[in-house]
Amino acid sequence: xxxxxxxxxxxxxxxxxxxxxxxxxxxxxxxxxxxxxxxxxxxxxxxxxxxxxxxxxxxxxxxxxxxxxxxxxxxxxxxxxxxxxxxxxxxxxxxxxxxxxxxxxxxxxxxxxxxxxxxxxxxxxxxxxxxxxxxxxxxxxxxxxxxxxxxxxxxxxxxxxxxxxxxxxxxxxxxxxxxxxxxxxxxxxxxxxxxxxxxxxxxxxxxxxxxxxxxxxxxxxxxxxxxxxxxxxxxxxxxxxxxxxxxxxxxxxxxxxxxxxxxxxxxxxxxxxxxxxxxxxxxxxxxxxxxxxxxxxxxxxxxxxxxxxxxxxxxxxxxxxxxxxxxxxxxxxxxxxxxxxxxxxxxxxxxxxxxxxxxxxxxxxxxxxxxxxxxxxxxxxxxxxxxxxxxxxxxxxxxxxxxxxxxxxxxxxxxxxxxxxxxxxxxxxxxxxxxxxxxxxxxxxxxxxxxxxxxxxxxxxxxxxxxxxxxxxxxxxxxxxxxxxxxxxxx
Numbered sequence: 001x002x003x004x005x006x007x008x009x010x011x012x013x014x015x016x017x018x019x020x021x022x023x024x025x026x027x028x029x030x031x032x033x034x035x036x037x038x039x040x041x042x043x044x045x046x047x048x049x050x051x052x053x054x055x056x057x058x059x060x061x062x063x064x065x066x067x068x069x070x071x072x073x074x075x076x077x078x079x080x081x082x083x084x085x086x087x088x089x090x091x092x093x094x095x096x097x098x099x100x101x102x103x104x105x106x107x108x109x110x111x112x113x114x115x116x117x118x119x120x121x122x123x124x125x126x127x128x129x130x131x132x133x134x135x136x137x138x139x140x141x142x143x144x145x146x147x148x149x150x151x152x153x154x155x156x157x158x159x160x161x162x163x164x165x166x167x168x169x170x171x172x173x174x175x176x177x178x179x180x181x182x183x184x185x186x187x188x189x190x191x192x193x194x195x196x197x198x199x200x201x202x203x204x205x206x207x208x209x210x211x212x213x214x215x216x217x218x219x220x221x222x223x224x225x226x227x228x229x230x231x232x233x234x235x236x237x238x239x240x241x242x243x244x245x246x247x248x249x250x251x252x253x254x255x256x257x258x259x260x261x262x263x264x265x266x267x268x269x270x271x272x273x274x275x276x277x278x279x280x281x282x283x284x285x286x287x288x289x290x291x292x293x294x295x296x297x298x299x300x301x302x303x304x305x306x307x308x309x310x311x312x313x314x315x316x317x318x319x320x321x322x323x324x325x326x327x328x329x330x331x332x333x334x335x336x337x338x339x340x341x342x343x344x345x346x347x348x349x350x351x352x353x354x355x356x357x358x359x360x361x362x363x364x365x366x367x368x369x370x371x372x373x374x375x376x377x378x379x380x381x382x383x384x385x386x387x388x389x390x391x392x393x394x395x396x397x398x399x400x401x402x403x404x405x406x407x408x409x410x411x412x413x414x415x416x417x418x419x420x421x422x423x424x425x426x427x428x429x430x431x432x433x434x435x436x437x438x439x440x441x442x443x444x445x446x447x448x449x450x451x452x453x454x455x456x457x458x459x460x461x462x463x464x465x466x467x468x469x470x471x472x473x474x475x476x477x478x479x480x481x482x483x484x485x486x487x488x489x490x491x
Contacts, residue, residue, distance in 0.1 A: 032432055040436045048113070050129035055276040058132060059101065064112050066090045066268075067131035069119040070450055071219040073241060074136045077457040082114065086135040088298050089154070089288065090114060096284050116443075118450040120187035120216045123148055126269055132277070134269035137220075137238060139189035149272045151281035153265035155290040159239040160190060160260040165227040166251040168234075174258045179207035182234045183223060185214045190236040193260050215476055217449040221245055222473060228252050231477040236260050240299070320352040321478070324365065327391050334392075335399040341417050342395060344474035345424070348467065349394075354387040366394025373397070401428055410446045418448040418468055422456060426464040433459055 032040065048065065051057070058064055068075035068086045075084040094112035103109065117125050122134040126148060133151075139158070140150045162171065162182070171177070178201055184190040191211065198208040212233075214223055220241050226232040228249035242254045267285075270277055288294045321343065328346070332339035343352070349367040350356035362369050363384040373383045373393035377400055380393035402420045405428045411419070423431040437455035439445040445452060448468065456464045 032436060036429070036433060037436070040433050040440065052129040052271065054274045055280050058277065062103070062108060062110055064093065064097070064110070064133065065115055065131040066093075066112060066133045066135050067115050067117050067122050067125050069122065069136045069219060070116045070454060071136065072221050073219070073244070075114060075116060076462070077454060078461050085137070085298055085301075087114060088301070090133075090135065092288050092294060092298075093284055096288070100283070101280075116450060116454050118216060119185065119219070121450075122187075123269060126271060129271075132270065137241070137266055138269055139238075139264045140267055141189050141192050143192055144189075144269065147272075148269045149274065149278060150267040150269055151278060152285045153267040153289065154285055154295065155240075155266040157262065158264040158266055159262045160193060160236055160264060161239040161242055162234060162236055162255040162258075162260065163224065163227055163242050164234045164253045164255070165230050165232070167230075168253050170253070170257065171255050172257050174260075175201075175204075175206060177209050179210065180234060181210040181212055182236060183212040183214045183232050184236055185216055185218070187216060189264065190260065194236065197260065215472075217472065218476070222469070224249055224252060226473055226477065231473070238264070238266075324352055324387060324391070327388050331392050331395040335395045337395065337398065337417060338413075338475075340478045341471070341475050342391070342398075344471045344478060345398075345421060346391065346394070347474050348471045354390060364390035366390050368393055368397065398424055401431075404428070405431060408446065412446075415446055415448050418472070419452065421468050421471055422448070422452070422464050425467040426456070426460050430456075430460055430464075 048061075048063065051061070066086065068084075068090075070076065071084065073084060074086040075082070077083075090112045094110055097110040097112075101110070115125075115131050117130070119136065122136060122138070123144065125131055126134040134148070138144070138150075139160075140153065144150075162177065174197070177197070182194060184194060191213075194209050194211050198211075201208050214232075214235075218226075220235075220237045223232060223235045224237065224242065224245045227235055228251050239254065239256075239259070242252060246252050246254065268281065270281070286292075290296065290299055324346070325339070325343065328339045328343045332342050346352050346365045350365050352365055354364045356365070356367065357363055358367060360369075365387055366383075368383055368390065370383055372378065373380045373390075378393055378397050380389050380396060383390040383393045398420050401423045402416055405423060406416045406419055408416075419431060419435070422434065426434075434452050434455045435445040437459065438452045441455065443451040443454060449472075453465050453468065
């Protein structure tokens with residue numbers, strides 16, 4: 001049964017309150033206890049050293065490493081459970097290899113290891129030998145073929161569709177994109193194809209598509225969420241991804257009168273100079289591509305209910321923004337944060353509503369317990385009565401977390417803030433575990449996206465990952481909105 005939004009929000013606030021109680025008690029300790037260290041050690045997934053070779057070398061190692069982007073569609077981890085399209089196909093490869101190329105000793109079996117990396121690192125890491133396959137809905141393109149090879153495709157005739165959000169009108173032809181702003185990641189095939197389209201438009205005397213580069217930390221489903229609530233004007237995604245997410249993102253308008261491409265092929269990327277491995281994957285694709293029973297079952301399985309994302313840039317919401325921006329600027333200046341990041345957190349916590357109250361007593365814009373704010377380490381009273389004091393308490397508590405648990409010169413200001421948000425949500429004790437598990441698993445303990453967030457998902461599930469992810473989306477939305485205001489002011 002799908003809970004109503006008020007019910008989900010109430011449950012969420014209760015969880016946050018329980019976490020606040022835990023984190024308030026957790027503040028004195030900085031190091032992991034022996035029990036916590038053992039807990040982390042039990043969850044470690046060691047990553048093999050870089051290796052470059054063809055199929056026979058993989059057979060000797062009994063190991064195939066698949067590089068995957070962290071994505072609700074392709075690969076995710078929730079309390080240790082792996083899921084996603086890339087995961088399912090990878091496990092299918094593992095089972096197929098153990099049947100097709102078995103070892104004489106039954107105790108020796110093939111293993112497929114999934115290594116999450118940032119999407120723009122998929123191909124570079126593949127070439128370096130960190131993995132043997134790069135997965136995640138990759139389209140075969142001419143530019144990519146300059147550096148890597150591809151397996152035979154798992155899907156052909158894939159359409160790249162324009163998607164817009166609430167209040168948009170249908171477009172009739174490809175030329176209607178002339179002069180339109182479209183957001184895509186630079187590492188995507190969509191960027192490559194839009195660039196090619198602009199060359200054609202130039203030859204026809206048409207205005208180019210205004211290509212807006214999306215943050216590489218945002219996956220296609222993240223951008224679809226942002227389009228659905230009006231944070232982004234338009235994007236391009238594979239039609240099957242848009243169609244799947246349309247089930248839960250109901251304000252999307254998928255433009256089917258034309259496609260950017262309608263002949264794309266999706267495949268696994270592999271290193272050049274791996275002819276035997278390519279031949280083996282051809283045999284696997286034959287029985288696992290779209291059109292087979294296996295391929296069709298995977299295609300139909302992955303539609304995920306994503307965490308509620310609101311439009312932080314509507315007229316009403318921007319009105320609240322205008323009312324509170326001076327307070328956020330003041331306290332962000334005092335406690336050395338980006339004020340837009342703090343505002344994005346405030347929006348995630350309460351939609352910038354000082355009247356917000358949780359069932360367990362968290363109050364105001366930053367949804368703090370008065371007892372947490374009154375703790376001598378924070379020392380701010382009456383946070384239920386004043387947005388000023390509420391934001392001050394939230395900012396000061398966040399600074400306390402950063403200074404106590406993230407006083408590490410290797411951290412960039414952005415990653416220090418993102419991890420402070422994670423601790424604000426899940427507690428500093430859990431943050432220590434997240435970073436320790438990331439480090440022991442061969443990930444970068446100083447980078448949240450694509451690294452520490454994976455450890456967080458293994459330890460506490462998706463709650464904290466979604467919390468930080470949503471704040472980041474709101475932050476991007478605020479920055480985009482301010483850019484548009486500045487551009488209008490210049491005209």
